[in-house]
Amino acid sequence: MKTKFSDYKEHYYKLEEFARNEFDVNIVLDSIYEDYFYEMISLITIGKKQNWRGRYYSLLHEIGHLIISKDNDYRETYYPLGKQHYIHANHNSKKAYISLVFEELDAWKLGLLYVKNKGLIYDLEYYHKIMTENVMSHALYGIKKLYF
Numbered sequence: 247m248k249t250k251f252s253d254y255k256e257h258y259y260k261l262e263e264f265a266r267n268e269f270d271v272n273i274v275l276d277s278i279y280e281d282y283f284y285e286m287i288s289l290i291t292i293g294k295k296q297n298w299r300g301r302y303y304s305l306l307h308e309i310g311h312l313i314i315s316k317d318n319d320y321r322e323t324y325y326p327l328g329k330q331h332y333i334h335a336n337h338n339s340k341k342a343y344i345s346l347v348f349e350e351l352d353a354w355k356l357g358l359l360y361v362k363n364k365g366l367i368y369d370l371e372y373y374h375k376i377m378t379e380n381v382m383s384h385a386l387y388g389i390k391k392l393y394f
Contacts, residue, residue, distance in 0.1 A: 249367040254298035257367045258305060264364050265309050269316065275301065283311040303376055306361050310353030313360065324348060343388030350381050
């Protein structure tokens with residue numbers, strides 16, 4: 247889908263509204279926050295320091311984490327740690343880092359599918375660029391912690 251940079255603000259708010267209505271999640275956009283999904287309290291925070299395109303793709307990604315959290319069997323089926331969330335695991339284990347990388351990939355994938363299903367804009371070239379940067383940063387962090 248062809249996107250214009252100026253459309254991201256409007257589509258950010260549409261995406262936020264879809265997620266609030268469908269998942270009963272609180273979404274906070276503020277300059278003091280980092281992009282994060284707080285599973286235990288159903289809260290997504292998005293940092294205001296990014297432009298609207300960055301905010302939009304951050305929200306897309308965090309919604310992907312939200313979608314994963316709503317399926318009780320997802321982590322158990324697809325991640326080496328099973329139902330145990332990598333945040334609560336031994337962060338120096340291979341299983342924890344692989345589970346983290348898998349969930350990051352899946353959050354990007356499920357977020358994009360959600361946006362596509364809602365008829366919202368997306369730029370695949372930009373999506374692939376930031377998804378790759380994000381996932382590689384998590385993979386490198388794990389490799390450094392485990393082996394160096």
